[in-house]
Amino acid sequence: MNNPYKPWLAIIENITDEVGGERAIKTFILKFKDKNIQETFSFKPGQCIMVSLFGVGECMFAIASSPTEKEYVEVSVMRHGKVTSALHEAKIGDTLGVRGPYGNSFNVDDWIGKNMVFIGGGIGQAPLRSVIHYIMANRKKYDRIDVIYGARSSKDLCFKEELFELEKRNDINVHLSIDKEEHGWGHFVGFVPDNLLEISPSPENTIAVTCGPPIMIKFVIENLLKLGFSPDQIFTTLEMRMKCGIGKCGRCNIDNVYVCKDGPVFSYEQLKSIKGER
């Protein structure tokens, strides 16, 4: 029996500054030190990893890369607390710990043949990026794809370059927004749920996946229902404080569900029957 709390060692291969300022976001490319682990480490879009900085602590992050990208795993991290601040100070070549993958995942196999609408806000785009990359790598299996993504300002957009590149392609429709008018911004101005209504994707044979701030998710779900989506067509992810990541330490429960191992992905149908604080 292995010690489930002991992580594997990984090296930071690259760091990308996504967003600067007080709510800075960086994306880290991590590679396991042990070649065998790197080759055998497999996960599904939506799953998470525990990242350790030895002497500081551990944090759970959604994997931001796709399982089809086998040479590394990526996490995008907003600087917020003790561990994320220390991670933002880390340099290329630094060693850290990784354990996982944990949790359930987006049911990408059930969604084959369907239209996909991704609705993201801020750092919430990280888990969506994993599934978008996965679906783009298996593009033929899915029908129309829409990505609706917004942030407070153009400076707060995460994965900016990548989204602008995707926008140029004709096999995916990218709809960007910022909350307030800015000089030279040629896209939608307003909140993400409003952009969703503006675009009004058809619910016909469509799955909607939304991640972002809780308040955004609330109005996105309201608007999806208005557009005729049924609760089992809507998926989102939940967050709680976590320590162990494997359903033992207690704190991430909502109702009788542990977000670390039973989540983070839930359909709105499931969420309706989960009582309790979140």
Add this chain to the structure above:
Amino acid sequence: MIIDKNKINAFINQIISDHIVFAPVKNKDMVLFKQIKKPDEMTLDYNNSRIPPKSIYLPQTETLFRFSKNQNINLETPKKDGRTLLFGIRPCDAKSLKILDQVFTGEYKDSLYLSRRKNSILIGLTCHNPSLNCFCTSVNSSPADTDGLDVLLTDIGDKYYVELITSRGGKIVKNFPGFKPANKEDKKKKEEIVKKAKDSIKRHIKSERLASILDSIFENKYWEEIARKCLGCGICTFLCPTCHCFDMQDETAGDKGARIRVWDSCMYPEYTMQASGYNPRPYQMNRIRNRVFHKFNYLPKNNQVFGCVGCGRCITECPVNIDIIEVVNQAREVKKDE
């Protein structure tokens, strides 16, 4: 089987030779489970230990792994403990370990807890004199419950009546020559003592349909009333034999450090506080409700057991007299959510 009381010390001496033996030990005005080196260190004249013996398997603080932070980071898992034996554990506390086993097994196995459990023998002692706040009979247990035990002893006067529950319990008894077959009279005496103990339990939780009743009153103001006098001290969780929540923290000294597991409590605001400052369970009401639901709704739903063995410690030791029996029984009278 039976064993004469005057042979118990010789039995303990024999098991001490190849086990780390924990037994109830008098410690000022309380009894605690401690490692003993000699039989006369222990006391068998006790109701129950103040702190449940779960700490032998889930220590209050423990090293999960060590690391060195010089150029090459090295991770090292601590060495495993040796074979242990608990002598004199009460049936309620033995049952609590079965509940904890379910938590620490499953898809992700907690090797640290499980290896300690696997290498440990439990010799229980029937609770012949339950305390005022005991209610084990309400939560599928009894003063002579054998669930989780390897051997159960019952004090029948000048000897103990001995029940062998598992084969490893049988082995340890077989290795000591002092055990003798019991006669009908011994068995009758044991049954009388167990019945008397059961009958002496006067407090009860009404547990029928409890999970679904709780489901129907989640939003009720009742939980605010219950929480009003709670100090949030967390003693109910630290002394609970089935509470298992923990925190993980890094400790460092120079280049070396360790990731430590420490007991945590759902009664504290920091427990669920997120880095952003947002707390999904911001008030004591949210935390008490979560604790009651965890024990009488979530665990019954997830693992088909109550997260409670009726030991009564949380009632006896609560500084403001919050009484889980009253909390649960009064919850049944509360108006259902709309």
